[in-house]
Amino acid sequence: MASTLTLFPLSNYTFSTKDSQPEEDPSVAARLQRLQNQYEDFGMRRTAEGILVVHEHGHPHVLMLQIANAFFKLPGDYLRPGEDDAEGLKRRLSERLDPVEGSRPGEDWEIGDCLAQWWRPNFESFMYPYIPAHVTKPKECKSFYLVQMPPRKVLCVPKNFKLLAIPLFELYDNSVRYGPQLSAIAHFLSRYNFIYA
């Protein structure tokens, strides 16, 4: 039987802002070059991103960051070499979305099931939801984790980002707008039966 997941209404959450958090890499080329440099020192990069789900009017919505009014991304980022996935993702979620003061880092982020893994076989932008045949040394593995949202929470968003709640029906079959990874989130969540609190 499918697992259940309790969703709380978007209006339960309080949104505030904090200082901008500039991107570490100024371009895709710079990002791939840094990936290559770090691969030589530390091996495969591990990235963890969180799928935070709320509801509006009884339909699931995923919280996504938008940068420069254009690109969408999930909260989360690459982990330190040797860092535990769940601890690293809590740290990244806290950096990005917790208020600057008054909260202990990552105190109430609850990391749930691993829902997907995306593999980067080369120092290129393509990623696949499997390790392609004949690839023995992938360069990056990005994991999507379900993040179980508490009933209420303050989310504090850097000024250079927007945090948007995107409905599943908008993501599904829409890789033109959201890319192959984010548009597949409706698939990944389909294994749950939702309870709308």
Added chain:
Amino acid sequence: MASTLTLFPLSNYTFSTKDSQPEEDPSVAARLQRLQNQYEDFGMRRTAEGILVVHEHGHPHVLMLQIANAFFKLPGDYLRPGEDDAEGLKRRLSERLDPVEGSRPGEDWEIGDCLAQWWRPNFESFMYPYIPAHVTKPKECKSFYLVQMPPRKVLCVPKNFKLLAIPLFELYDNSVRYGPQLSAIAHFLSRYNFIYA
């Protein structure tokens, strides 16, 4: 962390044939009409299908039935009203793939995680990996379950079907050939780390 799944080589399995099993509905229209008739008597239809994974040369392959050298489908079918998902899927897998004699029905089918659910909002062919907004009474829910393959097994295929092992790289991003449900299987399996036995 991702769960692990042990895959055995395709060559571990023995394939034989048995008598044809004609389709219950002669057309899509007939199938949807029967769905509607049964909905009036029993409510939403529940269907369970199995994702059976093996490997060839260290790449995962999914076992799929092909009908009339054209359509692909997973083994499994709709369940009886009130029937347990796992028990019903074992019964369906046994009907379709167990030898006719010498095996106790469903004896060694091991039903694992629910990987996805597809919802049919109307008596039409479209299905979605979520319940569309404003739909309160879906007409069918089709669940995909991981089926954990034993190290060795005899699979006995009705003569009007072929059983094919389709690699994940063939399914991924190939809804033109496999449709939206089957082409998404690479996504659903990406939450596992595979061990190639």
